Amino acid sequence: MHIGHIPLTNRLFVAPMAGVTDRPFRRLCMALGAGYAVSEMVTSRRDLWNSLKTSRRANHDGEPGPIAVQIAGTEAAMMAEAAVYNIERGAQIIDINMGCPAKKVCNKWAGSALMQDEALAVAIARAVVEACAPRGVPVTLKMRTGWCAGHRNAVALARQFEAVGVAMLTVHGRTREQGYSGAAEYDTVAAVKAAVRVPVVANGDVDSPEKARQVLAATGADALMVGRAAQGRPWIFREIGHFLATGEHLAPPLVAELERLLLAHLDEHYSLYGAETGVRSARKHIAWYLRSLPGGEAFRQRMNTLDDCRAQQAAVAEYLRVLGGSMDRLPAPGPQAQHTTKTTEGSWA
Ligand SMILES: Cc1cc2nc3c(=O)[nH]c(=O)nc-3n(C[C@H](O)[C@H](O)[C@H](O)COP(=O)(O)O)c2cc1C
Numbered sequence: 064m065h066i067g068h069i070p071l072t073n074r075l076f077v078a079p080m081a082g083v084t085d086r087p088f089r090r091l092c093m094a095l096g097a098g099y100a101v102s103e104m105v106t107s108r109r110d111l112w113n114s115l116k117t118s119r120r121a122n123h124d125g126e127p128g129p130i131a132v133q134i135a136g137t138e139a140a141m142m143a144e145a146a147v148y149n150i151e152r153g154a155q156i157i158d159i160n161m162g163c164p165a166k167k168v169c170n171k172w173a174g175s176a177l178m179q180d181e182a183l184a185v186a187i188a189r190a191v192v193e194a195c196a197p198r199g200v201p202v203t204l205k206m207r208t209g210w211c212a213g214h215r216n217a218v219a220l221a222r223q224f225e226a227v228g229v230a231m232l233t234v235h236g237r238t239r240e241q242g243y244s245g246a247a248e249y250d251t252v253a254a255v256k257a258a259v260r261v262p263v264v265a266n267g268d269v270d271s272p273e274k275a276r277q278v279l280a281a282t283g284a285d286a287l288m289v290g291r292a293a294q295g296r297p298w299i300f301r302e303i304g305h306f307l308a309t310g311e312h313l314a315p316p317l318v319a320e321l322e323r324l325l326l327a328h329l330d331e332h333y334s335l336y337g338a339e340t341g342v343r344s345a346r347k348h349i350a351w352y353l354r355s356l357p358g359g360e361a362f363r364q365r366m367n368t369l370d371d372c373r374a375q376q377a378a379v380a381e382y383l384r385v386l387g388g389s390m391d392r393l394p395a396p397g398p399q400a401q402h403t404t405k406t407t408e409g410s411w412a
Pocket of ligand 1: 078079080081082083102103104133160161205235266267268269288289290291292
């Protein structure tokens with residue numbers, strides 16, 4: 064599979080999740096079987112580009128590539144400028160966010176709200192493509208099925224995005240109005256796939272190898288994007304990949320492998336965020352990794368009292384060392400833990 068002229072190693076993508084899919088987590092997902100990872104969104108507001116948050120998000124040191132940066136905003140010229148700014152900092156693919164509700168970043172409703180204003184949505188896509196094309200950078204776009212049940216316009220928009228040169232479309236199978244309620248529907252994703260020739264990526268509620276196979280079959284999509292199910296389970300990509308290739312399930316990871324992965328993840332997390340911020344922002348990752356393990360909840364509560372990153376890492380190592388004394392491998396995943404739907408960025412679309 065290709066995005067524009069850029070080849071990918073496989074068709075399993077990790078979804079952009081603000082506050083989650085930072086560089087350390089993206090690298091981990093790629094090392095564990097994801098073929099592609101898009102960054103957390105970066106605002107098109109120039110006055111925020113030098114903020115600590117945006118500059119961390121624009122840091123791609125050591126990423127295997129292709130480097131894909133997602134931009135969000137409501138004005139075509141600003142979005143085009145943001146695309147160029149990120150290309151100059153290493154972006155090889157620009158993704159347009161039509162799911163961002165972050166009013167505080169954009170000053171007005173952006174993202175999926177743009178699906179209500181098709182002319183503006185298409186003008187943004189056109190301006191970004193015009194800025195990126197001379198630099199040889201493909202533009203992709205991520206959207207929902209529509210604004211609300213009565214206004215599912217993903218197919219009409221997809222045709223227009225393709226016509227202005229968007230190279231790949233990702234569709235999350237819910238409307239903006241739905242938030243995360245109900246189950247994702249895949250008929251609209253299938254209709255988008257049937258309507259355009261560029262690659263289409265299906266997204267929403269893929270949380271197991273079986274579900275991945277089912278969504279690929281139901282949509283005919285070229286690729287799958289996995290978000291919440293990868294939280295604390297970045298090896299889900301190799302599990303899905305193995306199942307799609309062989310029809311068989313991989314054994315869950317060894318506890319010793321989890322220990323190696325998690326401790327390395329924490330090292331890279333602390334080095335990106337610094338010790339003080341890192342110890343706090345790492346807590347959610349640790350909690351996700353350990354949520355279904357024996358004693359995981361008690362450990363999480365104790366860990367939340369630790370304010371020093373070395374103490375946090377040592378506590379995780381000790382917990383996993385003790386766990387390793389009672390089991391070799393992680394238990395096979397049961398019914399998925401309730402998905403996280405809240406983010407520091409607002410409720411995502
Ligand atoms: C914590 C969180 C942050 C998110 N941030 C973004 C984002 O920055 N850009 C974006 O396009 N979508 C964002 N999303 C939406 C996801 O990319 C994805 O579309 C959604 O979670 C549905 O996929 P899933 O069911 O596999 O999680 C976010 C979702 C979550 C849960």
